[in-house]
Amino acid sequence: MKKMKALACLMCIPLLSTFFFVGNARALTPADVTRVSRVTGATPSGETLPNPNRTDVLYQVYGTDLGIMWDKGNNEVFVLFGDTYGEGWGGNGAGPADADWRHNVLAISSDRTPSDGLSFSTMIQDTPGHAKELLSSKRIPLDEETVIPTAGVTVGKRHYIHYMSINHWGPPGRWFTNHSGIAYSDDEGQTWKKDGNVMWINDKTKWDNNFQMAAFVKDGGYVYMFSTRNGRFGNVYLARVPENKMLSMKAYEYWDGKRWKPDPKLAQPVAKGPAGELSVVYNSHFKRWIMVYLNEERHALVMRDSPSVTGPWTGEKILAKSADYPALYGGFIHPFFNDGTELYFNMSQWEPYNVFFMKATLTEDDRGENMITDPGFEDQESNTVSKPWYIEGTGGVDRGIHFSHSGQNNGWLRNTSGWNAMKQTVVVEPNTDYTLTGWIRTSDNMTEGYFGARPPRAGNVLNEVRFGRMDNYTPLKVEFNSGKHSLVEIYAGMWASDGDTWIQIDDITLTKK
DSSP states (O other): OOOOOOOSOTTOOOSOSSTTOOSOTTOEEEEEEEEEEEOSSOOOTTOOSOOSSOHHHHHOOOBOOEEEEEEEETTEEEEEEOSBBOTTOOSSSSOOTTTTOBSOEEEEEOOOOGGGOOOOSEEOEEETTEEOOOSOOOOBTTTBOEEEEEEEEEETTEEEEEEEEEEEEOSTTOEEEEEEEEEEESSTTSOOEEEEEEEEEOOTTTOOOSOSEEEEEEETTEEEEEEEOSSSOEEEEEEEEEGGGTTOGGGOEEEOSSSEESOGGGOOOSEEEEEEEEEEEEETTTTEEEEEEEETTTTEEEEEEESSTTOOOOOOEEEEETTTSTTEEEEEEOSSOOSSSEEEEEEEETTTTEEEEEEEEEEEOTTOSOOOSSTTSTTOOSSSOOTTOEEESSEEEEESSSOSSSSSEEEEEEESSEEEEEEEEEEOOTTOEEEEEEEEEEOTTOOOEEEEEEOSSSSOOSEEEEEOOOSSOEEEEEEEEOTTOSEEEEEEEEEEOSSSEEEEEEEEEEEEO
């Protein structure tokens, strides 16, 4: 890598130590995540969770996943599931296909007491005691293997499902879709019709359409559609449509980072992935939008929040880890209980391929509107740097050895030569001013360190501060304009050229001015 041109003088460092606590302090963080109840399937031996629905006995639903929830009106909630299996189900994971396979099934709940679990009033049935498949598929691999719902919304008396048509399955976390589309019901969910006019068609050579998996929310006369490409490794994008034009493809608009555009190819991300199985709600207590999804690379359900649907969205906060809930995915928020400090959501686990009702407590985050994920390296689980942080050169994490500025951990870079950097890519609004702050200390031979922001690929540095020797943690501040970019790379780095050289990095913050 070429040396970067310094845009500030050596040791040009602010004296104030409190400047990085900026922005709205109402940003949120989750804690105390617990299982409340089992939602689907039979109670296995030894499990003590409430199981109010007994779906195996009452509806022939032995194994299923997702549990997408939305307000259907009349104080009821629809709860929508994916590939579903009955008697003969294998016991862990999906399949086999001859075990009464249904691509999707639907429950109704009027339960207003979430503290003791999620209870169904009934499920939509084709025969008594048998949950009905809503949307069929060809069941042909490399053509249409299954049809899986990803979101739902009700406008007036009409109910809508966003679904994806799966062409074929790939490696874990990756699948390939023919298209996504909208189906609707005018008879309280008993029958559904796919609308052939509203589809986001995937290019089968690139598989890169960004509107294949969705989350719906209503606000101000619009239905907003947060979306990702097929699989769990895309960024999050945003579209909207007037409530009364859900079935008009030309009525959809796409957020380009600054304004709404009619072309989906102009959409720019509102949150950095990898993201899968989205869910978004508005919390009236905190006056914040909350987004939950699976980050496959971090093996966790994560949460972001924002004062606006368009952002800026905070960095990810871990909601639940696969270390505690193996093979977890699909964190779908209940729409009814978002006027307080509790967050209720459905979570799937591949083994035992069933859905559980979960609760977390939300509190205000003292870091404010920080757009950086894992800003103090506290989520790092080993001395080797893991995502969302990346290393150029040589670096790692000091964990619990009292080298940090705050908390237990900090990042470090150390080498005898060359360029070394710690970096993270963040979604920003184009042509917008930002403030980047962080705390750094160095070895006594440091002469050429840099802290700043740049495009994630080739391009000129947006702004940076150059630093030299700092014996104690010292705050650095960089102000920059994002220019034409929707993604920027935040970095702290050094050129090591005078023997053993190191820097320690902690408490990095990025906020919109």
